[in-house]
Amino acid sequence: MTFSIVARSADGLAHGVAVASKFLGVGAAVPAALAGVGAVATQSYANLAYRPQTLALLQTGVSAAYTVRALVAGDGGPVAQRQVGVVGADGEGGTFTGGDCHPWAGGAAGDGFAIQGNMLAGPQVVEAMGVAWQASVGESRLAFRLLAALRAGDLAGGDRRGRQSAALLVVAKGMGYGGTSDVWVDLRVDDHPDPVSELTRLLDLHTLYFERPDPALLMPLTGATAEEVRKLLDGKGHTQPGLxxxxxxxxxxxxLEERLVAGAIDPLVLDQLRGR
Structure with a gap:
């Protein structure tokens, strides 16, 4: 009933999950992640206990593949209808698809990722997600890689029943709002006719409001830039003596406070100040 990708960033510092489904509020059930430890997606008659169990097992240093085996072995419920994907702090991801999952169902795993889906349009969904994941290797931001893979799966047919919800969860040490949280991205589209596209729009907004500026792009608040910023701020009623x-x-x-740097201005902030 769902397709997802669980993955680790190339530098190993971030972990996350992207998921979509013809299911209300899929983000409330499927994904879980812990900074520096790993991530999990539990789906198809999901056993939500897999989420804390997975993170606890990964914290002991066991592999993703072993974690998947342990989850399945310890499940007293309908294991043959379960599906789960796991990625740890290093090594290959692990995925499991029970034999009684609604077809088409299956998955694929490799270094730092696991992809899985059930009740899909066909195996091309998982295949397209894998291709997109590998093709985005030049993108350093895990959220965008995950979303690219999810979008590829959606375009390949996704959930054969249709679309309803999608979610994106990414964690990394100190990368949350204000540096006081490890939750870097936590976006959910609970009920929408085109949830993956809506998730893309939300990630673009998240990037504007909550990502930190690229130091290489900062513009010093001096000369003509300072004069323009002062004039624009004065026009909006922000007349404090210090720029x-x-x-x-x-x-x-x-x-836009996350994009502020003393003595400089982010070009994206300047564009917003200009009203663009």
Whole structure:
């Protein structure tokens, strides 16, 4: 009833899950992840106990494949209808598809990823996701790699019953809001006619509001740039004597505080200030 990818970033610092389904609020049931440890997707008559069990097992240093075997062995429910994917801090991912899952059902795993789906349009869904995952190796941001794979699966037919919900979860040490959380991205589309496209829109907004600026792109608040910023801020009623203070006052109202750097301005922030 669902297709997902569980993966680790190339540098090993981030872990996450992207999932879509003809199921209400799939993000509330399928994904779980713990920074520096790993991630899991439990689906097809999902056993939600797999989520804490997986993370506890991975914390002991066991492999993703062993974790999958342990989950299945310890499940007293309808294991033949279960599906699960796991990735740990290193090594290959692990995936399991019970023999009684609604067809088409199956998965694939490799270094740092596991892809799985059930009640799919066909094996091409998993295959397309794998191709997209490998093709995005040049993208350093795990959230965008996961979403690219999910989008490929959706375009290949996805859940054969149709579309309803999608979710994206990414964790990494200190990468959450304000540096006080490990939850880097946690976006959910619970009920929508085109949930993967909506998830893409939300990730673009998340990037604007919550990603930190690229130091190489920062513009010093001097000269003509400082003059323009001051004029724009004055026009919006932010007239504090210090330019950094005035910019921070405006940015806090616009939810752009994560992109502030003293003495400089992010080009994306400047575009927003200009009203673009």
């Amino acid at each position: 950094d203070d005035a910019l921070a006052d405006w940015a806090g109202i616009e939810n």
